[in-house]
Amino acid sequence: MAKVKLKLDQRKNCMRPDGTFPLVLSLSHNSKTRTISLKQYLQPKQWDQSNLTPIDIPYHKAIGIRLRAKLSKAESLIEELKFELSQMSISVLKTKIEAELLSNESTTVSQKTSFVTRKTNTASLTDYSMRKVQRFRDSSKHGSADAIETAIRSLERFTNTHNIKFAEIDLTFLKDFCAFCYARGNKPNTVGAYLRQVKALYNEAIEEGLINEEVYPFRKFKMPKSPKTKNRALRITDIDKLRSLDLKPHSAIWNARNYFLFMFNNMGLNFIDLVQLKKSQLIQTEYDSDGNLISGRIRYSRSKTQKAFSIKMTDESISILNSYEIDTKNEDDFLFPMRYENSEQGRKRYRQQRKRVNRKMRELAKLAHIDEELTTYYARHSWATIAKRKMIPVSLISEGLGHSNLKTTQIYLDSFDDDALDDANASIVES
Incomplete structure (x- = not known):
């Protein structure tokens, strides 16, 4: 019988330069093992194996829920395939689990997008941001243009779509986006930089009358707290x-x-x-x-x-x-x-x-x-x-x-x- 576990892979060859290790689904089947990376990296002290949850990191609860959901999805698939497992190699099983996890993420985004399209405000954040980028390019402010493009690309990776609506982004969206970024290994400074660009776009769109203040998602949202940057100065x-x-x-x-x-x-x-x-x-x-x-x-x-x-x-x-x-x-x-x-x-x-x-x-x-x-x-x-x-x-x-x-x-x-x-x-x- 195939088994799957959620764990921090602390093998020496898996340690990254910053001292973190990858969280993986460890799959065992027919006396063989394989790992499935979950794109989340932690130090040993940041992982509670008994409760299968990160500790002492931003949005640890949300990240823990996502990780355990992936474990549950893998376990459910193994149960569905129990009559086929005897004839299935571990490589094939791993591929099926990876495909199921990816399919689940896409479905979640699709359902969320479907719900959002029913909202009254259909103004596109993506289109608005690209117009802003072009204005910066025309003014030779390429650094500002690059910052917006980078932030929008991060949102597109999260939503798996290239047309994000202003109304789609609410408080829950912002919290989930932060968890997504941290799971990818982004630091609070980076996530905060993304969100400041999005917040600025919202403020300008409201000032221009493109969207209503009612859809503004940042009122109750706490921006990621960044550690104090080391003073880069010489004596x-x-x-x-x-x-x-x-x-x-x-x-x-x-x-x-x-x-x-x-x-x-x-x-x-x-x-x-x-x-x-x-x-x-x-x-x-x-x-x-x-x-x-x-x-x-x-x-x-x-x-x-x-x-x-x-x-x-x-x-x-x-x-x-x-x-x-x-x-x-x-x-x-x-x-x-x-x-x-x-x-x-x-x-x-x-x-x-x-x-x-x-x-x-x-x-x-x-x-x-x-x-x-x-x-x-x-x-x-x-x-x-x-x-x-x-x-x-x-x-x-x-x-x-x-x-x-x-x-x-x-x-x-x-x-x-x-x-x-x-x-x-x-x-x-x-x-």
């Missing part, structure tokens, strides 16, 4: 270690250090903005008789917010630019040996480029004996954190920069002239 002593490294000029790792220091020197410039800088964005420049840049400002608009900046170049910024022979470049040339193209293919190349630079930055950290997984974003956090430690007034640089509220920081920066910002910037980077 000035660590930055000095990077400066002192003896690196081969124009090597990939030498470039990576220059990128980091240039971003740090320019108020935590984002990497996406760094790669787009051109010589034409250098203003009020002065050169010596040998063609070396000796002073000037950088003018650019931040890609994420379109906020305009004009930053006085520090000595270190000038030195970095001179190392790339800035005097020989044309006005339309990029400042650094990276090219950015505002197209789908160009954005793909940018993401690949950022990955390569981040790998080199991690190598830099090891060479400098800095115990951090260094990335491009550390430059921004480091600038903000050092500003805080130096008691730079909150009116110039708020704690929110790079932490929880970048928008507030930009609002504060808007109210001050360039001279005040230049003095604050010089105080930070010329320590």
Whole structure:
């Protein structure tokens, strides 16, 4: 007689890098065993085998119900097939159980969708989101567009449909969606990011009169609580270690250090903005008789917010630019040996480029004996954190920069002239 159990597969070869193991249906038949993955991963301390339920994880009750339902479905199928089992291999039985579990999930979604279509509001969240994405694309706000697309794709995986209605999403839907995401191994930060995009779409659709407030599902829903993100910042002593490294000029790792220091020197410039800088964005420049840049400002608009900046170049910024022979470049040339193209293919190349630079930055950290997984974003956090430690007034640089509220920081920066910002910037980077 075939048997099936729900358990945490703690074999050594099943352990993932984060120390978790897969939850599986363990199938035994004719003295052979097979496992069926349930796409849920837990640490041993997070699984209660006696009650067949997760513990100490978000939505553990809902996840437990789903897991036990799958076990029950497998047991029921084995009972239905009891007269055929003697002639059936374990591989065939496993395939039938997997098909039954998949069929059950699709049926549940189909029944739910059928119920939803009877509701009065038939506006499509999917269609509305795609229009929003296109507006962002047209405005070159590709990061915002990508965030919406990623959130909608996660909803489509959950519902198994490509046309999600606003009215379909209620409190129960949101809770089930969270359980679905956690079962796939998503972290609270990720699930929260998905739901914030959906919530924003609802708010805008209500403001535009597309849907009624009655269908708003977030009033009683508690967004996933995210653990406090580790402050990705270096101390000035660590930055000095990077400066002192003896690196081969124009090597990939030498470039990576220059990128980091240039971003740090320019108020935590984002990497996406760094790669787009051109010589034409250098203003009020002065050169010596040998063609070396000796002073000037950088003018650019931040890609994420379109906020305009004009930053006085520090000595270190000038030195970095001179190392790339800035005097020989044309006005339309990029400042650094990276090219950015505002197209789908160009954005793909940018993401690949950022990955390569981040790998080199991690190598830099090891060479400098800095115990951090260094990335491009550390430059921004480091600038903000050092500003805080130096008691730079909150009116110039708020704690929110790079932490929880970048928008507030930009609002504060808007109210001050360039001279005040230049003095604050010089105080930070010329320590």
